[in-house]
Each structure stands twice: as C-alpha cells, then as structure tokens.
Amino acid sequence: MEESQNIQQLKQQTQDQWNTTACGQVGDIEWSLDYFLSVEKNRYENYGDWMRGFYRYDDHQGVKLLEIGFGQGTDLIQYALGGADVTGVDLTENHYKLATENFKLRNLKAELHHRDAAVLPFPDNSFDKVVSFGVLHHTPDIQVCVDEIYRVLKPGGKLVLSLYHRNSLYYWTTLLLKEGIFKGKLFTLGFDGLKAIIETGADGKKLKPYVKLYTHQSMKKLVHQFPSVQIDIRHLYRKNIWIFGKILPDSAIKWLERRFGWYIIATCTK
Numbered sequence: 001m002e003e004s005q006n007i008q009q010l011k012q013q014t015q016d017q018w019n020t021t022a023c024g025q026v027g028d029i030e031w032s033l034d035y036f037l038s039v040e041k042n043r044y045e046n047y048g049d050w051m052r053g054f055y056r057y058d059d060h061q062g063v064k065l066l067e068i069g070f071g072q073g074t075d076l077i078q079y080a081l082g083g084a085d086v087t088g089v090d091l092t093e094n095h096y097k098l099a100t101e102n103f104k105l106r107n108l109k110a111e112l113h114h115r116d117a118a119v120l121p122f123p124d125n126s127f128d129k130v131v132s133f134g135v136l137h138h139t140p141d142i143q144v145c146v147d148e149i150y151r152v153l154k155p156g157g158k159l160v161l162s163l164y165h166r167n168s169l170y171y172w173t174t175l176l177l178k179e180g181i182f183k184g185k186l187f188t189l190g191f192d193g194l195k196a197i198i199e200t201g202a203d204g205k206k207l208k209p210y211v212k213l214y215t216h217q218s219m220k221k222l223v224h225q226f227p228s229v230q231i232d233i234r235h236l237y238r239k240n241i242w243i244f245g246k247i248l249p250d251s252a253i254k255w256l257e258r259r260f261g262w263y264i265i266a267t268c269t270k
C-alpha cells in the first residue's frame with residue numbers, strides 16, 4: 001500500500017513538472033502552428049541534430065506505431081508524416097492538450113490517450129513498433145511499463161526505447177561535478193533534487209520530477225524479455241566537455257558521443 005502511494009506521488013511530481021513547463025517549450029506557449037513549428041525547429045536543429053538520421057521518422061509507411069510519452073507531439077508528427085498510423089499515450093494533461101492541438105493544426109490524424117503507460121488500453125499484439133524518447137526514466141514502475149509494451153507489440157515488432165545514460169559525460173561532468181559539487185547543489189537539494197534539475201524549469205524542491213539513469217547493464221535487464229536487443233549511445237554537446245569541446249576534431253567528438261552520450265537507446269525485437 002505504502003509503495004503504491006509512493007509510486008503515485010512520484011507520478012504526480014512528473015505531471016506537475018510538465019503541466020508547468022512543456023517539454024521542449026520555446027518561449028511562452030502559443031496555440032498556433034508557428035509555435036509548434038518553432039518547437040520542431042529547435043528540437044531537430046539545436047537540441048538533437050542527430051535525431052532525424054537515427055530514428056528515420058520519414059521511413060514508416062504503413063507502420064502501426066505507438067509512442068509512449070508524446071510530449072507536445074513533435075516526434076509523433078514526424079512518424080505520421082513518414083506514413084505511420086500513429087497512436088500515443090502520455091500521463092500529463094498539458095501535453096495531451098498541446099499534442100492534440102498540434103495534430104489538429106497540421107490536419108494529421110492520431111489516436112491520442114491521456115494515460116499512464118503502466119496500463120495500456122490496447123489488446124495484445126496490436127502494434128508493429130513502439131517508440132519512447134526521454135520518458136520512462138521518469139516513471140518509478142518502469143518494468144511494468146516495459147512489460148506492457150512487450151504485450152502490445154506484435155511478434156517480430158520493434159521497441160525503440162531511449163533513456164538517460166548514466167555513464168555519460170553530461171552526468172559525470174556537468175551534473176555531478178559542476179552543478180552538484182562545485183555549485184553545491186548536491187548538498188542543498190540532495191541526489192534526487194540534483195537529478196530533477198536536469199529538466200528545464202525544475203528547481204529540485206517544489207518541482208522535482210523523478211529521474212533515474214541507465215547503464216548498458218540496467219537497460220539490458222529492463223528489456224530482458226526481448227530475444228534481440230541492440231544498444232546505441234547518442235547525444236553529446238561540445239559544451240559539456242569544456243575546453244576540449246573547442247579543440248577536439250569531429251572524429252573524436254563522434255567517438256566520445258558513441259560511448260559517453262546522454263541517451264542510451266535500446267532497439268529491441270519481440
């Protein structure tokens with residue numbers, strides 16, 4: 001009983017975070033196509049210039065696809081434009097409303113649900129592909145969610161699960177060393193508070209979303225029921241490696257990115 005209360009409380013903290021600041025929000029929220037296009041531009045040109053190449057959104061003709069945690073709907077729209085028949089679930093009401101408007105303004109169809117991924121409202125073997133970017137590390141019952149994803153995937157279907165990477169340069173240098181030790185936030189906010197400030201707008205006290213980071217080993221354990229799993233690492237900013245970011249050649253940055261980038265991505269086949 002106590003444990004389930006704690007889970008619900010942590011999930012409430014997640015919702016408080018994104019009901020206050022939308023994920024990837026650019027300036028003040030405007031319910032207009034221009035606003036959603038600026039979120040999209042910022043995402044694929046500034047935040048993650050590797051994302052379009054890695055996820056191949058434009059190559060999903062006829063794929064029945066489910067996104068867990070669609071946020072403002074930016075990635076799900078790319079999959080829809082790439083020909084997928086798209087469905088999504090997200091826990092946060094603000095995101096559900098924003099994504100619904102985003103799809104409406106672009107005249108695209110999607111089946112969107114305001115729901116917790118721990119109980120998916122779909123029959124077994126429903127989807128060809130399930131994707132989730134930067135979502136399930138915010139949920140304390142992550143294994144329940146991954147088991148649900150496994151259930152709703154068709155045999156041979158794919159899960160592409162992107163989580164925060166613990167053995168990343170961002171985690172060890174920017175978060176722990178700079179913010180945690182040099183700026184003292186580890187001592188004022190505690191470890192959970194420090195991890196929470198990874199999210200834009202969170203102060204680690206009033207707004208303190210749950211965050212857990214994953215290694216190769218813990219990711220493999222999480223997706224253990226899938227017979228085939230490939231792990232990739234991506235996302236490294238030059239600014240996160242201080243002076244070295246200014247002097248290292250692109251080849252060295254790429255080498256570092258594939259080992260110590262911020263996202264650990266499991267591509268799993270059922």
Ligand SMILES: C[S@@+](CC[C@H](N)C(=O)[O-])C[C@H]1O[C@@H](n2cnc3c(N)ncnc32)[C@H](O)[C@@H]1O
Pocket residue numbers: 014015018023024068069070071072074089090091092095115116117118132133134135136138139145
């Ligand atoms: C950092 S945002 C990422 C949103 C989007 N994927 C993106 O990259 O912009 C995390 C999202 O996960 C959602 N989320 C967290 N736990 C969830 C759960 N148990 N079920 C469904 N969605 C969840 C939150 O509501 C939020 O929209």
